[in-house]
Amino acid sequence: MAFVSQLLLLLSCIICHALIASAAGEQSYKILSTSSLKPQAVCSEPKVNPSSSTGATVPLNHRHGPCSPAPAKKEPAFEELLRRDQLRAGYVQRKFSTNHRGGGLQQSEELKVPTELGSSLDTLELGSDTVKEFQFGCSRVEEGFGDKTDGLMGLGGDAQSLISQTAATYGRAFSYCLPPSPGSKGFLTLGAQTGTTGFATTGMLRSEQAPTFYGVLLQGIKVGGDQISVAPSVFSAGSVMDSGTIITRLPPTAYTALKTAFKDGMKQYPTAPSRSILDTCFDFSGQDNVTIPTVALMFDGGAVVDLDANGIIFGSCLAFTGTDDDESTGIIGNVQQRTLEVLYDAGQSVFGFKSNAC
Numbered sequence: 033m034a035f036v037s038q039l040l041l042l043l044s045c046i047i048c049h050a051l052i053a054s055a056a057g058e059q060s061y062k063i064l065s066t067s068s069l070k071p072q073a074v075c076s077e078p079k080v081n082p083s084s085s086t087g088a089t090v091p092l093n094h095r096h097g098p099c100s101p102a103p104a105k106k107e108p109a110f111e112e113l114l115r116r117d118q119l120r121a122g123y124v125q126r127k128f129s130t131n132h133r134g135g136g137l138q139q140s141e142e143l144k145v146p147t148e149l150g151s152s153l154d155t156l157e158l159g160s161d162t163v164k165e166f167q168f169g170c171s172r173v174e175e176g177f178g179d180k181t182d183g184l185m186g187l188g189g190d191a192q193s194l195i196s197q198t199a200a201t202y203g204r205a206f207s208y209c210l211p212p213s214p215g216s217k218g219f220l221t222l223g224a225q226t227g228t229t230g231f232a233t234t235g236m237l238r239s240e241q242a243p244t245f246y247g248v249l250l251q252g253i254k255v256g257g258d259q260i261s262v263a264p265s266v267f268s269a270g271s272v273m274d275s276g277t278i279i280t281r282l283p284p285t286a287y288t289a290l291k292t293a294f295k296d297g298m299k300q301y302p303t304a305p306s307r308s309i310l311d312t313c314f315d316f317s318g319q320d321n322v323t324i325p326t327v328a329l330m331f332d333g334g335a336v337v338d339l340d341a342n343g344i345i346f347g348s349c350l351a352f353t354g355t356d357d358d359e360s361t362g363i364i365g366n367v368q369q370r371t372l373e374v375l376y377d378a379g380q381s382v383f384g385f386k387s388n389a390c
Contacts, residue, residue: 035245060257061297061323062341066316070350071107072215075099078251080209080219080390083230083373087223088161088203097214110347114308117278121363124272125281127242128361161201187275188244189378198222199379207375209390210275210366212342218390224377231375231384234331238381244377245272248364248383249332253286255293262286271362273374273383279309280352281363287354290327294350297325310349329368337385340371 053054075098082089093099096107108116108145186193187206195204205224211217237247250267266285282290289313295303301322304313316322324345328338344351375384 048053054321059326059338062326062344064324064341066319066322068213068342069316069345072213073098074215076216079388080217081373082209082219082221082389083207083224083375083386086219087206089219089221091155092208092220094211094214094285099211099214099215099217112310113176113278114310115144117365118309120277121279121281124245124274124277124363126272127245128239128269128272138254140329144162186244186332187376189238189246190244193244195376195378204379205375205377207373207384208275209373210370211390212340212371215390216390224375228377228382231373231386232331232335232337233382233384234333234335236376236381236383244382245274247272247361250286250329250362251332252330253282253290253334254326254328254330255290256297258288258292258293259330260286262289266358267362269359269361271364273364273369273376274367277363277365277368278351278367279346280365280368281355281360282352283358283360283362284354284356285358287352291350294325294327304348305306305389307347309353310346310351311353312350314348316348329364331383335385337372338387339368340387342370343368343372 037217040091080091091099093101095102107113187195190196195202197208203222206220206222207224208220209218234248237249239245239247247270251264252262252267262285266283269283271281295312298314301319302315304315307313312321324341325360326338327344328336346367351365355362371388371390373384373386373389375382375386377384
């Protein structure tokens with residue numbers, strides 16, 4: 033396994049949890065430590081368990097956390113993070129607007145995108161692996177890239193991404209685990225293990241209009257172990273799996289049912305005012321630990337992914353919001369992906385999810 037410390041993927045992350053079993057045996061509540069919602073000064077030893085032992089693995093750190101090798105910078109205020117997130121989500125969803133020809137997600141097929149590589153070529157070294165004539169781009173002119181960072185690692189399906197350019201070496205597959213808090217570490221692995229043992233799997237959707245994005249099809253959601261009453265057809269527009277978006281966007285019909293069920297399980301805590309796009313918030317003042325209902329995402333093909341506590345609450349609010357309408361493409365944001373190893377196998381058109389990977 034090759035560890036490349038020079039690479040830093042800039043991603044947002046947060047928490048800690050325990051489980052409470054229901055009488056029927058299915059987990060219905062989780063315990064969340066409120067201290068994990070606060071800034072952290074110490075980098076903890078990582079609990080990292082990547083599935084592949086043959087690919088190139090690099091550590092992932094919260095860009096503003098104590099584990100980051102980058103110079104410390106002040107993290108934007110909570111509302112500013114959400115404002116930027118709304119801009120990012122709007123950019124993604126415009127790519128799938130019905131006003132764009134070919135918009136919408138469909139079962140993955142081989143996509144070929146014509147491109148002029150130009151002369152910005154170099155050799156990329158990933159541990160013991162070498163990729164010659166690798167094309168590097170300029171982030172200052174990349175649409176939708178508005179943050180002031182040193183660089184961007186492109187993991188999309190377009191021809192110029194890291195994944196496409198290293199396909200001969202890593203087979204168009206990668207996985208990552210986003211750390212549960214700013215004070216802990218995750219990982220990114222290029223190249224997938226043989227098979228998907230230990231992963232809950234679902235099909236990968238793609239769009240000719242936006243080939244850089246990977247999509248999934250939700251079928252339902254569970255809260256506290258019970259499936260909310262929403263028809264699978266509500267999710268028919270599909271959802272983009274996007275590590276660059278913080279908050280998950282759901283069709284309004286599904287989001288309303290989700291927040292209603294979640295609030296029913298949170299009656300022991302006072303409600304708090306909305307915070308920007310998040311309208312289901314709670315007052316955890318004076319609490320060292322809080323008990324929250326479990327939330328699980330149900331995907332096409334039978335995959336059920338139980339979210340970690342840090343994939344449910346963001347800044348004392350339910351980390352979901354609604355899209356403009358039920359016909360809009362949804363987004364699975366990075367909060368919901370935390371502590372999961374998320375496998376993207378574009379070669380096999382499969383997504384995989386493994387719990388407690390970091």
